[in-house]
């Protein structure tokens with residue numbers, strides 16, 4: 001390991017000033033020094049006192065000690081080196097029918113914020129990964145079977161039943177200033193490693209919340225219809241999974257190998273298998289998505 005890195009604490013007062021004023025995007029903001037998981041913490045707060053969290057709420061942690069990913073996997077970040085936050089929204093009954101788009105739209109907001117503030121070329125890996133494109137020198141040290149893209153963050157979207165109806169908790173983790181030896185997996189990267197050395201986490205938080213507020217407004221105007229709002233196309237445009245040969249691990253040990261073609265109206269992934277049959281997979285039913293090498297010229301799509 002290298003020398004310990006001295007990292008600035010999040011400036012809670014700056015965040016409150018920028019995000020919590022009457023015309024601001026948030027109704028409630030908690031900045032905490034340490035959380036096990038901001039998703040768990042926000043879900044508990046929503047359950048405890050839903051009325052105090054009406055509108056859009058956010059918990060952001062300077063240090064997250066027990067971050068969670070999908071399917072019980074862990075999300076690990078050193079103190080103050082990453083952005084670890086969760087945002088709560090209250091989906092309408094109509095929104096709940098297209099709930100599969102929530103993590104994808106959250107990812108789209110994150111991609112926009114990364115491009116605007118870190119100047120990196122960012123994209124999504126369906127269903128929940130944030131990538132920096134071309135971050136690896138060779139395919140061998142990138143995400144498995146994924147060209148030279150590396151993972152810089154992820155989204156964990158959870159529905160929380162409360163006395164005031166279901167709330168959605170959208171957790172976002174972004175590696176900001178980690179050095180290479182502070183990353184838990186070799187296929188990961190941080191914004192600093194990708195070239196954005198002096199990025200303030202506050203700047204990134206504000207860009208992220210602003211991008212999400214804009215997407216939420218468009219979503220609501222279109223009655224929660226991702227296709228009619230044009231947001232489905234915008235997600236697909238940044239989704240690096242489409243057009244790629246993938247190996248999708250399913251619960252129970254099954255596997256689907258084929259070419260990712262598009263996202264359907266519910267945000268599910270449509271894969272054409274090597275027999276030419278299209279199969280649709282929901283994010284909640286997928287354990288992992290990995291790149292798959294072409295199986296041979298005769299079998300390519």
Ligand SMILES: Nc1ncnc2c1ncn2[C@@H]1O[C@H](COP(=O)(O)OP(=O)(O)OP(=O)(O)O)[C@@H](O)[C@H]1O
Pocket residue numbers: 069070071073074075076077126127128129151152153154175183184185188189286287288289290
């Ligand atoms: N700070 C981090 N940066 C990058 N990757 C991380 C970090 N912390 C944990 N991980 C990796 O991310 C995984 C959690 O992400 P997730 O649950 O999305 O799995 P995944 O391997 O990315 O699967 P999928 O392909 O389905 O997205 C962990 O198992 C670990 O490998």
Ligand SMILES: O=C(O)CCCC[C@@H]1SC[C@@H]2NC(=O)N[C@@H]21
Pocket residue numbers: 036037038039040064066067068069070073075083084085086128129153154155156171172173174
């Ligand atoms: O890649 C993934 O699986 C998603 C990782 C999501 C991590 C974020 S960090 C903030 C929020 N709190 C958590 O415990 N997880 C999410």
